[in-house]
Amino acid sequence: MNPADLLFSETHEWVHVTEDAGAKIATIGISDFAVKELSDLVFLELPEVGKQLSAGDEFGEVESVKSVSSMYCPIDGEVIETNGGLPESLDSLGEDPFGAGWMIKVRISDETGLARLMDHAAYQKQCSED
């Protein structure tokens, strides 16, 4: 996926919204910047399919040799799919965070949270100021 087409949160998650039979689906992952900052990844935990999330809820955690970080869902909705193979192939998260490194798909029930997200340019500005 082209990062220019994605929305970003302050906590380094990216979101890609598509429509499927009238429902809005958000695909969520973490940015290349986040992956680089974390350095060597050792562990990833994703939620169960069916889990209901509210904007700001933790949906999983990622551990590197440096730290354990929580990942947050920016919108309300239900987890309808997870990238189940990803915890066993963390390299692909490092190599392709915006593609093969996607983590969860959420059927959006309230998209208010999307308004708080940044476009790629604004996100890059945030990263350069961090």
Place this chain on the structure above:
Amino acid sequence: MPYVFNTPEDQRAMLDAIGAASIDDLFASIPKSLRFQGELNIPRGLSELELSQHIGELASHNSHTSDKVCFLGGGSYDHFIPAVVDALSSRGEFYTSYTPYQAEVSQGNLQATFEYQTLICQLTGMDVSNASLYDGGSAAVEAVLMSMNITRRPGKVVTAASVHPEYRQILETYLTHLEVELVTVGTPEGQIPLDDLARVVDDRTACVLVQHPNFFGCLEQVEEIANIAHQSGAMLVQSFDPISLGLLKRPGDLGADIAVAEGQSLGNPMAFGGPYLGVMACREDFVRRMPGRIAGETTASGNRRCWVLTLQTREQHIRREKATSNICTNQGLYALRASIYLALMGPQGMREVAELCVRKSNYAAQTLTSGNRYSLAFDTPFFKEFVVRDSNGQIAQMLHDASQSGYFAGISLGQWYPELDDCFLMCVTEQRTKREIDSLARCLVEAGSAKTIHA
């Protein structure tokens, strides 16, 4: 670490350096009205001689295993402690060392912890051990919490009446403020009825907590219990007796997902009930959910073997509210003693101790029940403990009389199991001799009855 002096000259120099006239000056910021005036209402200080006499007098009120023959069990055991355990563990480098806040400074301690973990993994057949927890009861509870976390099933935990009643009390305390249903399967025949268990384990159940050998000394059908748990996606937590593993299959081979134990019997004294050693080991899949510290081996510069505290990112001092547990320490000295004991005994020594326990406890059970008064409460095979029913039913008086005659004959069970108030739990370790067993049996024939003549 060097001994740090604190002479009057040192104090003077320090006071001069900060510009204070006296130590009292350091408290000047506390208003006088808030400070205690006058003499403290405590007795005058004692000299060393007086103090030893006073403490000796107090201690003489305790009765202990060096002046009575011990048949007590129930989680604390009178096993032999080889002299090398005391000799090595009392070395100053180990005995007085507190956890250094930069753990890697203390390579010796970390290596000892790593060796302990390795021995526990070999003993249990599990993949990973932590650096130890407080005691067998808290280890069992931490394992239950861990299983709730792993299975993401916070709603239900199943255990059995044959698990140590005090461990179950600790569990109840920990679970009090969680929304979790604790189901305890009854064990009227001394072991878990599989049908009853299967009826209560469901897809909401986080784990089944069993003890094997159980609190009554009886063996449980752990493999079948593991199947029942796993069929519902629940985990099996097994509390085990480390000494029993000289003979019995290891928890890892029986299907346990987390194995926990009271490690006191591995070279540690009964010490009137503590401090003790909490053992915990699990399968590798669950290592990130395991509470406590884990020492790991790695390579330092120059390709040197060295040790670190690993997976600390999940610990309480780093992650606070998201930590796996609020446990933030281990029983370093007792874990070290357990390592020395296990290394000294080896598989052959562990087997010999376990065999002696089985033979001697079976001999004791036969001898004691050869008359009319006593019988075994359960006919399930046991390891080193067994439940004895007294047809006279005067357990408290009988145990009291036995104590007067020089025997800790056992533990009365009525306090936890009303249906067993005419029963007591008796334990026979490798330390008991045939003569001691025979004379206890003779003593118990009369104990608690009016005819007893006190020596």
